[in-house]
Amino acid sequence: MSGIEQIRPIVWTIAGSDSGGGAGIQADLLTMHDLGVHGCSAITANTAQNTLGVPAINVVADGVLQSQLDALSADLKPSAIKIGLLANVAQVRLVANFLRELESRGEAVPVVYDPVAVATSGAQLTEDSTGAAVMNELLPLCDLITPNSIELAWLAGGVADCAESILAAARKIRDGYKSALLVTGGHGEIEPGTTADLLCTGSGERIREHWLIGKKIETRDTHGTGCTLSSAIAALLALGYPLKDACVVANAYVRRGLRLGNTGHIGTGAGPVGHCGWPTELRDYPEVLIAGSERARSYGIFDISAAASFAAEFAQPDTTRLGLYPVVDTVEWIEKLAEEGVRTLQLRIKHARDDLREQIERAVAIGRRYDLRLFINDHWQLAIECGAYGVHLGQEDLHTADLKAIQAAGLKLGISTHGFFELLYAWQYRPSYLAIGAIYATTTKDMSGQLQGPQKLALMAALLPDYPLVAIGGINLQRAPDVTASGVGSIAVVTAITDAPDYRQAVAQLRAVIE
Numbered sequence: 383m384s385g386i387e388q389i390r391p392i393v394w395t396i397a398g399s400d401s402g403g404g405a406g407i408q409a410d411l412l413t414m415h416d417l418g419v420h421g422c423s424a425i426t427a428n429t430a431q432n433t434l435g436v437p438a439i440n441v442v443a444d445g446v447l448q449s450q451l452d453a454l455s456a457d458l459k460p461s462a463i464k465i466g467l468l469a470n471v472a473q474v475r476l477v478a479n480f481l482r483e484l485e486s487r488g489e490a491v492p493v494v495y496d497p498v499a500v501a502t503s504g505a506q507l508t509e510d511s512t513g514a515a516v517m518n519e520l521l522p523l524c525d526l527i528t529p530n531s532i533e534l535a536w537l538a539g540g541v542a543d544c545a546e547s548i549l550a551a552a553r554k555i556r557d558g559y560k561s562a563l564l565v566t567g568g569h570g571e572i573e574p575g576t577t578a579d580l581l582c583t584g585s586g587e588r589i590r591e592h593w594l595i596g597k598k599i600e601t602r603d604t605h606g607t608g609c610t611l612s613s614a615i616a617a618l619l620a621l622g623y624p625l626k627d628a629c630v631v632a633n634a635y636v637r638r639g640l641r642l643g644n645t646g647h648i649g650t651g652a653g654p655v656g657h658c659g660w661p662t663e664l665r666d667y668p669e670v671l672i673a674g675s676e677r678a679r680s681y682g683i684f685d686i687s688a689a690a691s692f693a694a695e696f697a698q699p700d701t702t703r704l705g706l707y708p709v710v711d712t713v714e715w716i717e718k719l720a721e722e723g724v725r726t727l728q729l730r731i732k733h734a735r736d737d738l739r740e741q742i743e744r745a746v747a748i749g750r751r752y753d754l755r756l757f758i759n760d761h762w763q764l765a766i767e768c769g770a771y772g773v774h775l776g777q778e779d780l781h782t783a784d785l786k787a788i789q790a791a792g793l794k795l796g797i798s799t800h801g802f803f804e805l806l807y808a809w810q811y812r813p814s815y816l817a818i819g820a821i822y823a824t825t826t827k828d829m830s831g832q833l834q835g836p837q838k839l840a841l842m843a844a845l846l847p848d849y850p851l852v853a854i855g856g857i858n859l860q861r862a863p864d865v866t867a868s869g870v871g872s873i874a875v876v877t878a879i880t881d882a883p884d885y886r887q888a889v890a891q892l893r894a895v896i897e
């Protein structure tokens with residue numbers, strides 16, 4: 383491989399073959415191809431299957447499985463691995479050993495394990511005794527496991543058939559393992575007419591639980607949804623998506639496949655889910671439940687203190703296209719840029735200063751004089767007290783700021799997001815605008831690990847074509863055309879203006895591109 387650049391990342395699926403072409407290896411390879419990675423397979427069992435059931439599970443010999451893994455690792459190095467059906471304890475051990483070897487050679491990659499124990503048809507696919515081996519040997523090597531609620535109960539012991547018992551079973555697994563958990567909810571309805579997946583990430587004190595909720599899609603063709611979901615996540619991880627983003631995009635990919643299906647039914651039973659390309663429509667994406675919302679009561683995560691300050695539906699700006707949006711740290715800059723005809727501005731004061739209130743009061747007064755859309759970063763109480771046009775908050779501020787008070791005062795609200803998950807999360811607040819960043823590397827703020835790039839920006843912007851969106855981070859005159867091509871109506875910049883040799887010229891040139 384040396385010297386040859388791989389254009390498409392490689393993803394392996396270690397799973398069972400479905401002779402009916404709807405689930406297992408077949409669904410995995412369709413998904414991987416659809417999402418732009420090259421799929422390789424190591425087959426654990428040749429199941430005899432159709433859309434009606436599973437007449438036989440023909441488990442491959444250990445040597446057959448091992449030889450496939452060895453052949454792949456000699457040539458086709460993976461960027462992520464998806465594991466599906468492991469038919470017995472010996473296969474669990476073999477795969478676990480193989481993963482440990484990869485780790486010891488410094489070749490570890492993200493591993494997504496879909497513990498395929500029961501097919502959608504109800505057929506049992508793995509020996510009962512594999513549960514303990516999975517827990518002891520495989521889970522410690524996985525980054526994410528994606529059980530359905532039946533498989534969750536199988537792994538954790540007990541039942542997992544309502545929000546509280548699913549949360550309890552998930553916590554039991556999370557207590558012992560580093561792996562994140564995505565419990566798929568296609569088999570039950572916590573709220574009538576909806577499906578809900580539980581995403582658990584982090585560990586110890588920082589464990590995070592999110593319900594991803596979608597309208598139930600009425601279709602007969604649900605075969606292979608679990609395989610499709612887990613291989614989509616592996617593909618997205620290989621493409622460099624962070625775990626939570628990979629989970630929500632994969633959820634949308636499956637929901638799109640359920641909604642659009644195949645052209646005509648395949649088979650006489652539960653046909654395969656469709657594989658219909660990148661999910662470009664918001665309606666396929668899940669809602670991310672917010673713990674302060676009333677709805678969270680049904681899902682066992684209602685937080686009374688979060689509810690005290692939770693609000694949604696903020697005042698909308700007069701336009702969805704906010705144009706050039708300089709972010710500056712002094713009142714003097716606000717005035718100079720207002721003079722140049724800039725309409726959207728942010729005062730972002732990061733250093734403690736005694737005259738903060740006075741600065742904000744002065745900025746607000748200039749804002750009124752020039753009819754600016756002036757947002758105050760961070761200092762939401764002072765923004766309310768001084769009667770500012772709006773406030774800009776980061777994700778972490780959403781848990782501490784009094785959003786009810788901001789809304790009641792009639793202030794506009796902008797929220798920072800970094801990727802698909804945060805975009806969907808912030809969307810639940812229906813803010814006045816959503817900012818997406820950092821698009822490029824920037825020296826203004828440490829955004830390492832949060833770079834989006836213009837292509838991903840365009841994929842996110844496509845979800846909210848009529849909503850005020852702002853792109854920020856490392857944007858300058860040269861990059862601005864690629865950013866505006868994504869469809870966002872506003873570009874926020876710091877250094878492209880404040881460090882420009884001639885800020886007036888920079889404003890004029892940037893406005894010419896953006897507005």
Ligand SMILES: Cc1ncc(COP(=O)(O)OP(=O)(O)O)c(N)n1
Pocket residue numbers: 707709728730759760774775776777796797798817818819827852854874
């Ligand atoms: C328009 C816009 N987008 C994003 C940010 C970043 O805000 P935040 O996440 O609150 O981080 P700090 O700016 O406070 O460091 C922004 N200020 N403006």
Ligand SMILES: Cc1ncsc1CCOP(=O)(O)O
Pocket residue numbers: 709819820823824825826827829854855856857874875876877878
């Ligand atoms: C505040 C902030 N939030 C995300 S990136 C960024 C800095 C943008 O600065 P610049 O335009 O100089 O890259």
Ligand SMILES: [Mg+2]
Pocket residue numbers: 759760774775776
């Ligand atoms: Mg802030």
